[in-house]
Amino acid sequence: MSTEPLPGAGTAADASAAAETPRQQEMPLAVVLGQPILQIPQDLYIPPDALEVILEAFEGPLDLLLYLIRRQNLNILDIPVAEITRQYMNYIDVMREMRLELAAEYLVMAAILAEIKSRLLLPRPPQEEGIEEDPRAELVRRLQEYERYKKAAEDIDGLPRMERDLDNASAFVPDHKVVKLPPPVELREMLLALRDVMHRAELYGHHAVEREPLSVRQRMGDVLRKLGDGAFHRFETLFDATEGRLGVVVTFLSLLELAKDRLIEIMQEAPLAAIYLKARATAETAD
């Protein structure tokens, strides 16, 4: 059990256990001559070879400044501008020598530091004293702001996250067949389709487009289904008294339509005798 990572162990513990466990390894700041450098050197003097790569570990001039301040255990609010500027310029000089494509941001920061330094040195007119703010204030504000988010980034990095610390748990699904749901249809889509086909067929032209009781059309279908057995049905059996007068009218109209459309036969043996109806064609007669 000794080599198992303890649950909830901190990252420091992980670093030592990294060699034996599949834990995340600490990323070296740089690799110099094949040797990983895990710590930023404590001395200001860094061999130029190493500096080149170490500088890549900095996320810009604010990061470098923060490093210089923190390395000397200085309160960020209390920057000894002259000293920090000197150190910063040392770095910049080496960077200049080593890396032609030195980011402009570093040079801008050097200018800012130089300006702050000169303003601190210059005597100020007495009436302005106490009104003008510390020339370092803006830089301090930026450093503080940056440091917050630098910390926030570390905090986010420390959150347990998928792949590194967690993983989805899933079970196999045998018979992974897909249930198909039919697409939804909007009534409007259907009506637009009808409008277009009517236009195309120029049905509006020679068809009465006045109100056509569609319930009659539906009843035509209902009646046809009832007659679908091909047998004769008594006229009265097609009516449902519970539907009321309107229902009776709809059924009657549908019978007339069906007859007109030659879909049913209506028969009466003698006047006042029972009326029989029959579908003219049924599934049995269809081939």
Added chain:
Amino acid sequence: MEPERLNNIVEAALLAAQQPLTLPMLAALFHEEDGVGHEDLARAIESLTQACEGRGVELVEVASGFRYQVREAVHAWVARLWAERQTKYSRALLETLALIAYRQPITRGEIEQVRGVAVATSIVRTLEEREWVRVVGYRDVPGKPALFGTTRQFLDYFNLKSLDQLPTLAEIREIPDPDPQLALTAAANLPVAGRAEASAADSADGDSISPNPPDPAGADAPIDGPRTTEDAA
């Protein structure tokens, strides 16, 4: 390693792996110091298998190793996770449906006459499978073609009490073109369409602009597209 910890690791590994794991594969997860042998692993598998009793998943051995899988008994529900919405119906299908609704009972030949093109058998079958149309009879002409009509389910789906609630042909003629702007106002006069179907597949980006009656509070207004402030370039 205590059996409980071992069980936990084996359980987690089997659930994390995307394929079955064999005993040697499981053994490879441990260091020598963990002192985990094949018998320990077999015991862990045995214990985990028992722990699945009465649950929704089971631990089984298949040809390529051990895996957790969803039990047959609950599969009917789980399968609905992958319920797929088919793609939208074709124009031809909608035209066919509309003609059946408005001119029923009608034969396929008559639909073709109006549409000027043949009606694919698959369209009729789809409509029948959805139980929106059915054969209501046959026309007494050579070949005895089937007559189609709409069903109760058709009315239910479109929230209609009877076919009479459909707009008349004269009204349909007046429907403006499906300009997205106009559609919103014009659609307001039409009966409510499209029964809401709750589905996991209904993702946010799948929201179609539907002609639901306008909501005075605008909560459902389809203004969910990418926000474009007027000054956005």
Added chain:
Amino acid sequence: MEPERLNNIVEAALLAAQQPLTLPMLAALFHEEDGVGHEDLARAIESLTQACEGRGVELVEVASGFRYQVREAVHAWVARLWAERQTKYSRALLETLALIAYRQPITRGEIEQVRGVAVATSIVRTLEEREWVRVVGYRDVPGKPALFGTTRQFLDYFNLKSLDQLPTLAEIREIPDPDPQLALTAAANLPVAGRAEASAADSADGDSISPNPPDPAGADAPIDGPRTTEDAA
């Protein structure tokens, strides 16, 4: 539906789905006849969560729903299933992500201002490809720069339910009296103000630099007094 059967279905569904499931998504698995309401599902989740105690996996809620996941305690072993897996992100990426998470909506220019360096396009692209951030709008200034925000996938990945669960952003340390003389001595004695800020909505200008005395117990005390510095020019 009996609770046991319901539990089994929910367990199986969560293990079968490849992404977290919300209660509505789970509810969609059931038919009306099943008579399963959200409260029933919440109870099932609760019961399944408890059933995970002492096991290798846990049932958690993240931004986009509920999921089973491998416990951190056993992940080190499980991770050996995947020999090569990139789980490390550069500081530049993490800082950019942190600024987007805590200060959203934020433009690339604003990120660069805080970080003091340009944000590489590749970083933004990586974040977008991982679907951790997305453009949520545009700022109404010349050039109409895109505003970035984080996504649910970001929260899911970092095991969070909402932005409120992000680690609290460190409070800015107080700025002392701007007198350089005083500053040198006084500032050194100022304790670090460690107020916890709970919200990611906390914006740059909302950062109050407060002159409150240090309060060891005051982590949650609202320190929302007027801003006292004038360096924000």
